[in-house]
Amino acid sequence: MWARAEKEILIVDDDPSVRDLLAYLLRPAGYAIRKANDVTSGLACVAEHRPDLALIDWLPDGSGLELTRTLKIGSEPRRIAVIMISARSLEADQVAALDAGADDYVTKPFSTRELLARIESLLRRFAPPEHAYGEQ
Secondary structure (H helix, E strand, O other): OOOOOOOEEEEEOOOHHHHHHHHHHHHHHOOEEEEEOOHHHHHHHHHHHOOOEEEEEOOOOOHHHHHHHHHHHOOOOOOOEEEEEEOOOOHHHHHHHHHOOOOEEEEOOOOHHHHHHHHHHHHHHHOOOOOOOOOO
């Protein structure tokens, strides 16, 4: 399995039980977890801790899309992987999330093994290169 030492994940969901469940699943897998219940606290966590990956709910007012857009397409795009997690399973919702900059989309309910695999895959893609080509 790929090393996750000190990788930090931000969970942004308005439902405390979902935030707690995700934290419960991810901590034993070796991730440091930050939790936020809305866009404002999510942005504060990003400014303070700069996570490696964010799991963002659609949120009731659709502001999860705005948070994703801010993290990925804003004036200062950051190298933060984003997975939107939502009960919204319509193709149009998934396309809207991907258009907003999400790197992946997972519908609730989800398989924990699949979610962990998707997280690991994104973290590998977003990891800085170990060394430049041509170096030995």
